[in-house]
Amino acid sequence: MKRLRTAGVIVLALLLVAGGVAWTQRGVIAEKVMAKVFDRAMGSDLPAELPDGLHVGLCGSGSPMPDPTRAGPCTVVIAGTRVFVVDSGTGSTKTLSLMNIPPARVDTVLITHFHSDHIADLGELMLQNWAAGARKTPLPIYGPTGVEQVVAGIDTEYTADRGYRIAHHGEKVVPPTGFGGQAHPFAITKGGPNVTIIDEPDLKVIAISVDHGPVDPAVGYLFIYKGRSVLVSGDTVPCARLEAAAKNVDVLVHEGLQPDLVNLQHEAAVAHHRDNLAAILHDILSYHTTPEQAAAMAQRAGAKYLLFTHVIPPLPIRALEGPFLGKARSLYRGPIRVGRDGDLISLPAGGTLVVYSNRLKDLF
Ligand SMILES: [Zn+2]
Numbered sequence: 154m155k156r157l158r159t160a161g162v163i164v165l166a167l168l169l170v171a172g173g174v175a176w177t178q179r180g181v182i183a184e185k186v187m188a189k190v191f192d193r194a195m196g197s198d199l200p201a202e203l204p205d206g207l208h209v210g211l212c213g214s215g216s217p218m219p220d221p222t223r224a225g226p227c228t229v230v231i232a233g234t235r236v237f238v239v240d241s242g243t244g245s246t247k248t249l250s251l252m253n254i255p256p257a258r259v260d261t262v263l264i265t266h267f268h269s270d271h272i273a274d275l276g277e278l279m280l281q282n283w284a285a286g287a288r289k290t291p292l293p294i295y296g297p298t299g300v301e302q303v304v305a306g307i308d309t310e311y312t313a314d315r316g317y318r319i320a321h322h323g324e325k326v327v328p329p330t331g332f333g334g335q336a337h338p339f340a341i342t343k344g345g346p347n348v349t350i351i352d353e354p355d356l357k358v359i360a361i362s363v364d365h366g367p368v369d370p371a372v373g374y375l376f377i378y379k380g381r382s383v384l385v386s387g388d389t390v391p392c393a394r395l396e397a398a399a400k401n402v403d404v405l406v407h408e409g410l411q412p413d414l415v416n417l418q419h420e421a422a423v424a425h426h427r428d429n430l431a432a433i434l435h436d437i438l439s440y441h442t443t444p445e446q447a448a449a450m451a452q453r454a455g456a457k458y459l460l461f462t463h464v465i466p467p468l469p470i471r472a473l474e475g476p477f478l479g480k481a482r483s484l485y486r487g488p489i490r491v492g493r494d495g496d497l498i499s500l501p502a503g504g505t506l507v508v509y510s511n512r513l514k515d516l517f
């Protein structure tokens with residue numbers, strides 16, 4: 154018994170010594186871990202590592218409202234080896250990088266509409282795409298008519314920085330011809346026919362007019378690659394054109410606003426005489442879709458997976474996902490996910506497999 158107690162004391166002492174050493178050496182240990190993280194990040198190129206297929210990820214699942222867990226609206230779609238980004242919300246370029254999708258790998262940007270939260274990070278994405286990728290031609294940016302004005306404005310805004318970068322890093326690293334964006338506007342009428350943006354044997358990208366009035370134009374985008382499909386709704390109320398485009402899609406990425414939770418914000422704004430905010434919180438109810446409405450639409454259309462993004466209001470804790478969805482789960486028989494930053498859904502070509510992962514979870 155005495156020997157056992159002595160052994161216990163020795164083990165405890167050793168643990169304390171080891172803990173003490175780890176504590177005093179914590180900076181050195183953290184540095185070593187960081188070197189490993191950098192090594193893994195630099196050596197990783199997610200688009201190249203994924204199987205051939207269509208993949209959709211959330212580089213920003215939030216809205217204009219501050220949510221510590223979500224960047225502004227941004228959806229990445231990888232079709233084969235090509236990388237598309239739909240909208241560029243606040244802070245989303247960093248999230249894209251953290252998902253091991255280097256901004257320099259983005260081939261094309263598609264903008265759904267020109268609300269500030271959907272274009273807030275576009276300048277950063279354009280700059281990173283150029284500076285980290287030695288791009289020789291401007292980044293193609295598609296959008297409804299008006300996108301040319303947005304791109305020209307950002308190019309103007311970044312004029313001084315363009316000069317600094319070239320002077321500092323040299324033309325080999327940052328070729329002057331690759332700076333900025335090349336706008337590709339397309340005309341689309343509200344409620345009018347879809348517009349095909351890319352029409353290749355294996356890949357189709359189609360713009361669909363949606364209803365986000367008074368915001369006009371506003372579109373969603375349908376991607377079809379080797380028999381797999383993803384529809385990104387953009388901002389909208391339920392509308393027939395979007396529902397038709399959602400027919401049998403593998404993944405419907407849909408915006409969602411829960412009025413019951415927004416009403417809590419509204420009551421707080423009224424109580425504290427934040428009149429402007431109260432007015433805005435009242436107005437936003439009229440041009441978004443509730444999770445229940447999206448679920449009912451997904452069910453009618455036969456969409457196979459419903460992924461919510463652009464979640465309003467902020468849902469910083471998971472316990473709020475139930476109240477956000479309301480009765481949505483009873484209205485749609487397929488899988489529903491309340492999107493979080495880093496979510497990635499993979500649809501390998503030539504099958505029906507659906508694989509979920511979150512690319513931010515194993516960052517460290
Ligand atoms: Zn909007």
Ligand SMILES: [Zn+2]
Pocket residue numbers: 216217226268270271388463
């Ligand atoms: Zn929005």
